Amino acid sequence: MVGIVIVSHSAKAAEGIRELAMQMASPETPILAAGGMEDGGIGTDAFRIQTAIEEADRGEGVLLLVDLGSAIMSAETAIDFLDEEIDVRIADTPVLEGAVSAAVTASSGGDLDEVLAAAMEARSMQKLS
Amino acid sequence: MAAKIYECIEVIGNKIIENKDFLTDLDRQIGDADHGINMARGYTEVLKTLNQDNTDIGAVLKDTGKVLIKTVGGASGPLYGTAYMKAGKVMSGKTEVTADDAKAMMDAIIGGIKLRGKAEQGEKTMLDSIIPAYEALCAGIDSGKDLKACLEDMCSAASAGVEYTKTIRATKGRASYLGDRSIGVQDPGATSSLYTLEAIRDFAAKL
Numbered sequence A: 001m002v003g004i005v006i007v008s009h010s011a012k013a014a015e016g017i018r019e020l021a022m023q024m025a026s027p028e029t030p031i032l033a034a035g036g037m038e039d040g041g042i043g044t045d046a047f048r049i050q051t052a053i054e055e056a057d058r059g060e061g062v063l064l065l066v067d068l069g070s071a072i073m074s075a076e077t078a079i080d081f082l083d084e085e086i087d088v089r090i091a092d093t094p095v096l097e098g099a100v101s102a103a104v105t106a107s108s109g110g111d112l113d114e115v116l117a118a119a120m121e122a123r124s125m126q127k128l129s
Numbered sequence B: 001m002a003a004k005i006y007e008c009i010e011v012i013g014n015k016i017i018e019n020k021d022f023l024t025d026l027d028r029q030i031g032d033a034d035h036g037i038n039m040a041r042g043y044t045e046v047l048k049t050l051n052q053d054n055t056d057i058g059a060v061l062k063d064t065g066k067v068l069i070k071t072v073g074g075a076s077g078p079l080y081g082t083a084y085m086k087a088g089k090v091m092s093g094k095t096e097v098t099a100d101d102a103k104a105m106m107d108a109i110i111g112g113i114k115l116r117g118k119a120e121q122g123e124k125t126m127l128d129s130i131i132p133a134y135e136a137l138c139a140g141i142d143s144g145k146d147l148k149a150c151l152e153d154m155c156s157a158a159s160a161g162v163e164y165t166k167t168i169r170a171t172k173g174r175a176s177y178l179g180d181r182s183i184g185v186q187d188p189g190a191t192s193s194l195y196t197l198e199a200i201r202d203f204a205a206k207l
């Protein structure tokens, strides 16, 4: 299964988004939250993200969903730190909606390209029809 | 000169920590009011956790970068962290800094910051003090000045770079959300970079 890592400046936000995504996915889907700093502060920590990527990887790659600003820089730093060859992509999409879409596709066995495509569809998701 | 790399980092850290409020205040005007807090938190942890007796400059610089990445939290964390790690790579296994090393480190630092932040000079970031500083350093070294004079030139150029950031609008980082309203305030990251370079100059002056 493709892994999913949710990166946010806030540990609570990342955990909450993970919770919502898990509701749409089978329980064994590797969805991890990498939010906030070790001391509980607001921010992003590339090492936390790196650990989450390694834990989420089942050999089929990992998709990262990120919130604002430096989350992307920290995510890219984390990718540089990986020793193992893990196929990691960053989805340029709203973090919550993207995580939910990605979770559904990952859970049903989609490959990394498909999970990324699902996450990207969240960009054009319409809420009021 | 051996065994002093920790002391150099200490001078940098103390200067950043002393100026925490001013840096935060600049970030309050064009960002989210945390640059000084972020940097001071990072350097406090660096000074607490670094091995003070390690004379391998490269190793100490790399450790400094890792701690900053882990503890700074904002964009400046991965940016300064990457900068230190790139400088550490240049200095791997060395216990002294030559003029050529200084140039090579600055070049690697700029490359690292560009790689991480995808910014160029003129976007109102730390690059606007570091790139002119590098150019002045190289010019000084190439014209045969002694290293202390070169470091003086480097700091003057960085300071002029900070002044220049007052005149331009931000197109990278949080300050870019402000558009033209970012004009008139000096960039917090360019300012902390100036302090870093000044601390290195002051440290070298006492050797």
Ligand SMILES: Nc1ncnc2c1ncn2[C@@H]1O[C@H](COP(=O)(O)OP(=O)(O)O)[C@@H](O)[C@H]1O
Residues within 6 Å of the ligand: A069, A070, B027, B031, B032, B034, B035, B036, B038, B039, B073, B074, B075, B076, B077, B079, B113, B116, B117, B118, B119, B124, B125, B126, B127, B172, B173, B174, B187, B188, B189, B190
């Ligand atoms: N893409 C970038 N490239 C280079 N420097 C940047 C970039 N984005 C932000 N910066 C620098 O980081 C500083 C802000 O740092 P900080 O306040 O600690 O992080 P954040 O913006 O995440 O709150 C800016 O003043 C600027 O110098």
Ligand SMILES: [Mg+2]
Residues within 6 Å of the ligand: B027, B031, B032, B033, B034, B035, B074, B174
């Ligand atoms: Mg800030």
